[in-house]
Amino acid sequence: MPSVLPYILRFVAVLLLQVLLFNNLDFMGYLSPYIYLIFFLRLPVSFKTSYSMLLGFLMGLLVDIFANTMGVHTFACVLVCFVRNGWIGMLFSTLNAQQDEVSAVRVGWLDYFKYVVGLVLLHHTVLYMLEAFTFFAFGYTLLRIVLNTVCTTGFVLCYEYLRSK
Amino acid sequence: MENLLQFIKRFSLLLLFLALETVAIIMLVQFNSYQRSVLFSSANWVSGGFYQVVDAVGGYFNLREVNQSLSAENAALKNEIERLKAQQPALVSSTDSMLITTADTAYWQPYTYVAAHVIQHSINKAQNYITLNKGTDDGILPDMGVVSPDGVVGIVKSASRHYAMVIPIINVQSRISCRLDSTQNFGSLVWDASDYRTAILQEVPGHATVKIGETVSTSGFSAIFPSNIPVGKVADVTLIEESQFLQIKVDLSVDFGKLAEVNVIQFAGNTEFKALQ
Structure with a gap:
């Protein structure tokens, strides 16, 4: 256990930002970026999938409780954590597992973009489908998925840009 | 027994994944039951209290x-x-x-x-x-x-x-019995998940004459609302050919923003x- 504390702090910080700030961003009634995904995008490559799934479950549950969307975030979040390592393996087969985390500086901006968009799109697709629960008003669900994927990805890339400076 | 243990070991990740997702689905489905919705929602004392503090500032x-x-x-x-x-x-x-x-x-x-x-x-x-x-x-x-x-x-x-x-x-589960003020025709107000400023009044018979801009208010049919509380104003009317019912777009009078x-x-x-x- 070298340094668990930074992760706990990051977990809490991301959760608070999501619940207090980003959940209250109302733009035209469509946009609600889910920036808490940054926490999972930045987990070390060597981080065990089973642990990240449990963290995903906890994060999803907490976001759900605050947003009154019981189970929706939990499901989407656990799914993202489950496929994350496989996705990293597919994109960056050359990436050394010893390297701690996926960052734009290390893998290049294009690959980093692919990595983020893939997971965010999966997360948002599952999330908004489950939330609408049926294919009721499918056009709007689709619009929400696309707009929010662009929005969340934008925020993640901005954050990564600032961090790499 | 040995085989079973080996099986569990081999597929532990998948099993954990399925277990967690099953719990999530159960929560999703059971949310409608009353007790759970109190426990796992912003109405519980932790998140409710939390929001209260935040709201006090905002x-x-x-x-x-x-x-x-x-x-x-x-x-x-x-x-x-x-x-x-x-x-x-x-x-x-x-x-x-x-x-x-x-x-x-x-x-x-x-x-x-x-x-x-x-x-x-x-x-x-x-x-x-x-x-x-x-x-x-x-x-x-x-x-x-x-x-x-x-x-x-x-x-x-x-x-x-x-x-x-x-x-x-503005929740797709919502369904409220409403009445058009001029003709006293009834319908139910639902939301199509599109715009938080408008909702849809359904089940008004096609022969009713509806004026753009007239007020839609509660019918008082249920014990929930007294009659004549304003809901919104008619913005647009279309006739659904198959069912011969009107689809009325209503500008909501409450600004949910x-x-x-x-x-x-x-x-x-x-x-x-x-x-x-």
Whole structure:
């Protein structure tokens, strides 16, 4: 256990930002970026999938409780954590597992973009489908998925840009 | 036994994944049951209390606007009192027998209003919810109507001791019986998850003549809302060919983007009404 504390702090910080700030961003009634995904995008490559799934479950549950969307975030979040390592393996087969985390500086901006968009799109697709629960008003669900994927990805890339400076 | 253990070891990741997702699905499906919705929602004491603190800070930023709407409502209520006072002598001076027969209904106030404050709300989901800072301790129970000075907000879904969760009109689960003011035709108001400023009035028969801009208000058919509380104004009317029903787009009178003070409606005859149904 070298340094668990930074992760706990990051977990809490991301959760608070999501619940207090980003959940209250109302733009035209469509946009609600889910920036808490940054926490999972930045987990070390060597981080065990089973642990990240449990963290995903906890994060999803907490976001759900605050947003009154019981189970929706939990499901989407656990799914993202489950496929994350496989996705990293597919994109960056050359990436050394010893390297701690996926960052734009290390893998290049294009690959980093692919990595983020893939997971965010999966997360948002599952999330908004489950939330609408049926294919009721499918056009709007689709619009929400696309707009929010662009929005969340934008925020993640901005954050990564600032961090790499 | 050995095989089983090996199997578990080999597929442990997949099993954990399936277990967690199963729990998530169960939570999703069971959310409609009342107890769970109190436990796992913004109405529980942790998140409810949390939002209350946050709201206490954020509340200062729109005090001016809230004050204005409250004083406007005050003025309207004073006018109403004056109007009723003016009518009173006429009623008292009517025949004694009339007074006796009307006495019990005259003093029976069927609806009482409990003022509550919105501590959390959303407008950008398909299933939006509102959290109020009053709960069962203040007499708020599920299935009570919620209104703001502008009109209908929604219906209470669940309540803990100090907080209540409301399903507003802008939730795809919401369904409220409404009436067109000019023709008295009825329909149910639903939301299509598109724009938080509009909703759809369904099931109005195709032969009804509907004017753009006319008021839509509650029908008073259920015990939840008294009749004639404004809901919105007709924005657009289309006839659905297959069903011969009208699809009426309604501009909602409540601005869900900035909701602060609301009233919860308690109906005194609720148990009696339900027993009859």
